[in-house]
Amino acid sequence: MTHEVVQHVEALGPRLAAAAEETERLGKLSDESVALVREAGVMRLLQPKDFGGFAAHPRDFAEAVMAVSRHCGATGWVCGVGGVHPWEMALCDRRVQEEVWGKDPDTWIASPYMPSGIAVPTEGGYVLNGHWQFSSGTDHCDWIFLGAMVGDAKGAPLMPPRSLHVILPRKDYTIVEDSWNVVGLSGTGSKDIIVENAFIPDYRSIDAAEVAEGEIAAERAGRTDTVYRLPFWSVFPLGITAAVIGITEGLLQHHLDFQRERTMANGTKVKEDVSTLYAISEAATEIAASRTQLLDGISRLHDRAEAGKPITFEDRAVVRRNQTRCAWRAVMAGDQIFARSGGNALRKDNPLQRFWRDSHAGLHHAIHIPGGIYHTTALIAMGIEPAPHQRILI
Structure with missing residues (x-):
């Protein structure tokens, strides 16, 4: 339903x-x-x-x-x-x-989670300094999650490293205006954030490693709903990839609307051109497959958590691999139909070009970079234990 x-x-x-x-x-x-x-x-x-x-x-x-x-x-x-x-x-x-x-x-909450700041322990909490990029929708948020490394008194990260997600009210950070001038997803307002000597009470921080594991943080918070027992790196990428797939679905729909009565330069109506219609159907299938695989992956993890079964690192890696591929598959399919949309699709008053630009911009997020996750998942499939640095973002 x-x-x-x-x-x-x-x-x-x-x-x-x-x-x-x-x-x-x-x-x-x-x-x-x-x-x-x-x-x-x-x-x-x-x-x-x-x-x-x-x-x-x-x-x-x-x-x-x-x-x-x-x-x-x-x-x-x-x-x-x-x-x-x-x-x-x-x-x-x-x-x-x-x-x-x-x-x-x-109340809305912004981010980013990249540990671009240093949190120095002090009595009752931390003192935070840093500069972060890519805070999507930040103008409309009253609070923010920021990634930070725990540091020493000189502001250098402690070793071994420990990462936190810290939480700040709007008054404790600065949004850098005019810091988001881009060719795609420009409407997201993903501006820079600066924090200078902000005090973070202990209770406004959470250990990033606990959140990554899912079950640990849920037990500590007393949350019993299944959704809160999922790993962070399964839930966070879900929304981003869902956006990219939805954008390609919008691209496909606008392409269909645009092509319905269009006549190509050689005088052939698009609806009578077999090669273009073939490309449309092929792209539609790839986008639909991306949607199905993305939803299937997160549903499988939810089912395991619901049944009280552990979610293994292998489970997480396979879902992340597939989620990454879903985004690339959908955008590549969008390329095939946009390239067949004619010169008028490039006009700024045609939504097709905006959907095309936005879909490509979505691939630039760190969770869509395929090399590391593909490498790690292949190692697991061969029975080889990944090194610590190969487990990042999984």
Whole structure:
């Protein structure tokens, strides 16, 4: 059964599409886009029920992100990234959950998780300094997760390294305006963040390794819903890849609408050109396969957790491998149809070119870089134990 939030997104789809051009022009989500996402409830899908969320199956979350992305790639991307943050917040100390959602369960949380800062231990917490890039949707968020390395008094990372996710209110960090000038996903407003000597109470931090394992953090937080027992590196990539696949679905739909009555330069109607129709069907199949495999992977992990079975590193690696391939397969399929859309598809008033640019921009995220994950998964398949550095982001 389709989740009510997905149904709501579909109903609001034409309005999301109508707001997409303004979102791109602004370089951040338009007020209309934000209002529609709030109305649909997308950001609350993985939020715990005791704070106004759905604690939904991650499959429903992915389908909602795809549905948004089909109409506006930038808005779908922000939903895919930002929609995971309530999931992690559910694993944090109850005190910070109350601070974030106590007065408004629709409060949004930004990131990024790259450990681009140093957290120096002090009495009662840490002092944080750093500069982060790629904070998607940050203009619309009142709190932020930031990745940081625990450091010494001189600001150098401790060895062996220890990574934290720390949580800051809007007043404790600076958004760098004009730091997001890009050719794709420009409407995401993924700006830089700067923190200078901010105090982070202990309860506003969580060990990144615990979150990565899933079960440990859920037990510590007292969360029993299955979704919170999943590993971080299975849930976080899900929203990002779902956005990319949804964008390619939007590209396909706009291509079909554009080609329906189009006549090519040689006078042949596209609907009578066998080679173009072949390419359309082939691309549609590849995009559909990407959707199916992505949803199947996260569903398999959820089923294991639901049954009380451990999720092994091999399980995680295979799902990450497939998730990465899903994104590349869908974008490559989009290339085949965009290249057959004619010169008018390049015009800035044609949504086709925006979907094409946004899909390619989505492949630049670290979770879509295939080399490391493919290497590691192949080693596992041969019965070879991966080295510690080969386990990163899995």
